[in-house]
Amino acid sequence: MNKIRLHDKTFRPFIPNEQIEKAIDNVAAQLNRDYDGCSDIPVLLCVLNGSILFTAELMKRLTFNCEIVSMKLSSYVGTHSTGKTREVMGLTGSVKDKRVIIVEDIVDTGQTIVDLKKIMEEKGAKESKVCTMLLKPAVYGKNVKLDYVGMEIPNDFIVGFGLDYDELGRNYKDIYVLDTNMNYFILFGPPGAGKGTQAAAMVEKCNLCHISTGDLLRGEMAKGSELGLKAKALIEAGELVPDEIVEGMIENKFKTVTGVHGFLLDGFPRTIAQAEALDKMLDKSKEKVTAVVSLMIPDSMIKERIKHRASIEGRADDAKDETIANRIKTYHEKTEPLVEYYKRAGKYYEIDGTGTIEEVRQRISDLLDKF
Ligand code: AMP
Secondary structure (H helix, E strand, C coil), X not given: CCCEEECCEEEEEEECHHHHHHHHHHHHHXXXXXXXXXXXXXEEEEECCCCHHHHHHHHHCCCCCCEXXXXXXXXXXXXXXXXCECCEECCCCCCCCCEEXXXXXXECCCHHHHHHHHHHHHCCCCEEEEEEEEECCCCCCCCCCCXXXXXXXXXXXXXXXXXXXXXECCCCCCEEEXXXXXXXXXXXXXXCCCHHHHHHHHHHHHCEEEEEHHHHHHHHHHHCCHHHHHHHHHHHCCCCCCHHHHHHHHHHHHHHCCCCCEEEEECCCCCHHHHHHHHHHHHCCCCCCCEEEEEECCHHHHHHHHHHHHHHHCCHHHCCHHHHHXXXXXXXXXXXXXXXXXXXXXXXXXXXXXXCHXXXXXXXXXXXXXX
């Protein structure tokens, strides 16, 4: 078995097909024992798309008469914890007054199972049992009985045998686990702290892809794209552009850039909401922010540094005193709370940003050696 590449990530072999088939044999034997000779016709509920392969393999082994229905759950609608609902997309047959066997590829936190059980009850099923190919016991936190479990696995990000990474990987007959341990560094600090200047050395030292949201936005402005036009007025006023715009740019880079050992985020996140969105993005592949490298300089030095940069780079938002003042204000109000956020997560590392470029570079380099 070889490693496989899906989008921007590499996965290594984890559970060979023979082991999966054996686990399915076991689950099928238990089901046959429990349902053989029953007078009713139980229904298998195939939860799309992940369970397609498991349901098919399981069904081939069942010796009692049964039906199959399938359905898909959309993702959560609304973000408030109280208002979380999931929508059913196409339950393909009736479960009314029937005994349902919910067939899942994987149970992790168990929220999907809770939702499915509730939906089955609402649709009038007589009972619903849970049959899952895989279970992550380390993260399963619900009180619902899992009646049939094929295999227990650690809390890793896996693909294959129906499971996907952004829709790829479902067709592999074996299961694979995420291979690379990518680094996600955040370069943090007030405007003018020297983030852009220091980024190049960090990128080279750790083979990172440098993502500067400011540069990306200026690129869009130069192209005159719709997004650039939207951002221009805000940037020139020293305001932040909407979270969704920068989050979309970041996610797109994560998905498309290959051949690096990680990313250096420069100018992102700039709000708590962006930091939360980043955590969510990384959590999809069970990854995390590695460290926040925070370049700190006193407020009195910020203006001086920006004026100096204006004379070299000619950025419009460096030109006016009013814009600079607003950027500093925005930084204190919206961005500085991130210090606490990352301190709480144990990821915050402060670097003295004063002194020569070389001195600061050395301090950062010493810190990076820890990761
Ligand atoms: P920078 O080059 O990082 O100083 O960014 C220049 C300007 O782009 C900022 O003052 C904001 O208007 C906008 N910008 C850059 N990154 C972000 C972000 N993460 N969120 C919102 N606005 C941003």
